[in-house]
Amino acid sequence: MKVALIGFGQAGGKIVDEFVDYERRTGLDIFSSPIAVNTAKTDLRGLENVPVDNRVLIGQARVKGHGVGADNELGAAIAEQDIDEVQSALDEIPVHEVDAFLIVAGLGGGTGSGGAPVLAKHLKRIYTEPVFGLGVLPAADEGGIYTLNAARSFQTFVRETDNVLVFDNDAWRQTGESMAGGYDQINGEIVRRFGMLFAAGETVGNDQVAESVVDSSEIINTLAGGGVSTVGYASETVDRSDGGLLSRVGRGSEDAVVDDMEEANTTNRITSLVRKAALGRLTLPCDLSGAERSLLVVGGPPEFLNRKGIERGRSWVEEETGSMEVRGGDYPIPDSETVASAVLFSGVHKVPRIKELQQVAIEARENLDQLQSESEDNLDKLLNEGAEEIAPLY
Numbered sequence: 001m002k003v004a005l006i007g008f009g010q011a012g013g014k015i016v017d018e019f020v021d022y023e024r025r026t027g028l029d030i031f032s033s034p035i036a037v038n039t040a041k042t043d044l045r046g047l048e049n050v051p052v053d054n055r056v057l058i059g060q061a062r063v064k065g066h067g068v069g070a071d072n073e074l075g076a077a078i079a080e081q082d083i084d085e086v087q088s089a090l091d092e093i094p095v096h097e098v099d100a101f102l103i104v105a106g107l108g109g110g111t112g113s114g115g116a117p118v119l120a121k122h123l124k125r126i127y128t129e130p131v132f133g134l135g136v137l138p139a140a141d142e143g144g145i146y147t148l149n150a151a152r153s154f155q156t157f158v159r160e161t162d163n164v165l166v167f168d169n170d171a172w173r174q175t176g177e178s179m180a181g182g183y184d185q186i187n188g189e190i191v192r193r194f195g196m197l198f199a200a201g202e203t204v205g206n207d208q209v210a211e212s213v214v215d216s217s218e219i220i221n222t223l224a225g226g227g228v229s230t231v232g233y234a235s236e237t238v239d240r241s242d243g244g245l246l247s248r249v250g251r252g253s254e255d256a257v258v259d260d261m262e263e264a265n266t267t268n269r270i271t272s273l274v275r276k277a278a279l280g281r282l283t284l285p286c287d288l289s290g291a292e293r294s295l296l297v298v299g300g301p302p303e304f305l306n307r308k309g310i311e312r313g314r315s316w317v318e319e320e321t322g323s324m325e326v327r328g329g330d331y332p333i334p335d336s337e338t339v340a341s342a343v344l345f346s347g348v349h350k351v352p353r354i355k356e357l358q359q360v361a362i363e364a365r366e367n368l369d370q371l372q373s374e375s376e377d378n379l380d381k382l383l384n385e386g387a388e389e390i391a392p393l394y
């Protein structure tokens with residue numbers, strides 16, 4: 001699948017940077033001219049893989065390249081004002097080759113939180129290709145203002161896009177690590193999961209044996225229809241020393257029993273990887289029953305993939321979600337040492353974390369409103385109480 005990738009804000013830019021690295025490592029051609037947009041000059045400078053010409057600094061007139069300090073209303077206002085600068089960068093993308101747009105942003109701050117929904121709305125007005133979001137939720141301990149920002153931005157981002165793929169930092173934060181080191185690892189996890197989905201359908205070379213390759217339209221149709229999505233992932237290292245099933249083709253019939261056993265092992269491995277992916281830690285933890293549409297992708301060396309395993313995995317996901325709209329396919333990676341499964345659940349709605357986020361956001365909003373209304377009184381008391389006989393200077 002060909003994706004026009006745009007990172008908004010610091011988290012967005014860093015994750016896009018990591019996606020570009022993933023693309024290089026896999027030798028695939030997935031991301032069309034990745035762009036990073038920010039109000040902070042230093043954030044853009046810190047990127048390693050996004051081409052310098054594709055880094056767009058906005059809001060210079062208002063914040064002088066210093067960021068918006070978690071003020072997402074200002075972030076949104078700047079994005080609206082400077083949308084033409086982002087559009088100029090987009091004009092360099094060969095959009096006719098692109099299957100979809102993906103806007104990546106941390107929703108707890110200011111620039112990405114405010115700007116990403118504004119950009120989504122703009123893209124939907126101009127282009128016919130679907131516009132997806134990858135929204136990162138803040139960890140609970142980041143505090144009320146980040147939670148409030150995220151809750152407000154999340155609502156708008158879902159409304160302005162064709163689907164928001166969610167990653168919850170709270171479910172993934174590591175204890176005892178520095179924030180920066182922790183993010184590096186987390187960003188690796190993000191890219192491994194979403195990268196595999198977007199990479200499916202793209203192949204390195206054309207001599208691979210695939211049973212049922214996932215097509216970009218299957219990813220788009222799983223996401224189309226809107227709402228919120230989560231992704232599960234699991235992998236297993238495989239021993240390629242015996243060459244797997246394909247090397248056995250053409251041998252004598254006395255080997256048929258061994259071949260059947262290998263086939264059964266392959267099927268079982270795939271089925272159990274699909275289950276592990278779905279039941280393990282999701283990018284946004286949620287109850288999978290009621291997920292409206294799903295897609296499973298199983299990637300690995302072609303000799304370790306088979307249709308039966310994917311079919312079984314698909315039936316299992318149907319039972320687990322209660323939805324018949326489950327797509328599935330494989331993604332052959334000839335040089336890989338692992339077999340991996342990524343499962344996308346779209347239209348999920350039993351998500352305790354979103355309810356919790358909204359609850360904390362309501363409390364934060366009430367607290368801020370109260371503080372604001374008390375603020376004038378407090379200042380008045382501080383300056384004037386007991387000091388009535390001192391006249392102000394003018």
Ligand SMILES: Nc1nc2c(ncn2[C@@H]2O[C@H](COP(=O)(O)OP(=O)(O)OP(=O)(O)O)[C@@H](O)[C@H]2O)c(=O)[nH]1
Nearest residue numbers: 009010011067068070106108109110111112138183
């Ligand atoms: N997963 C991940 N999350 C991050 C990373 N950096 C920041 N975040 C999250 O994203 C949220 C927003 O932070 P930033 O992206 O730095 O904010 P910004 O959009 O640049 O906005 P301002 O700094 O306010 O101008 C934070 O509250 C964190 O939850 C990162 O590298 N990876």
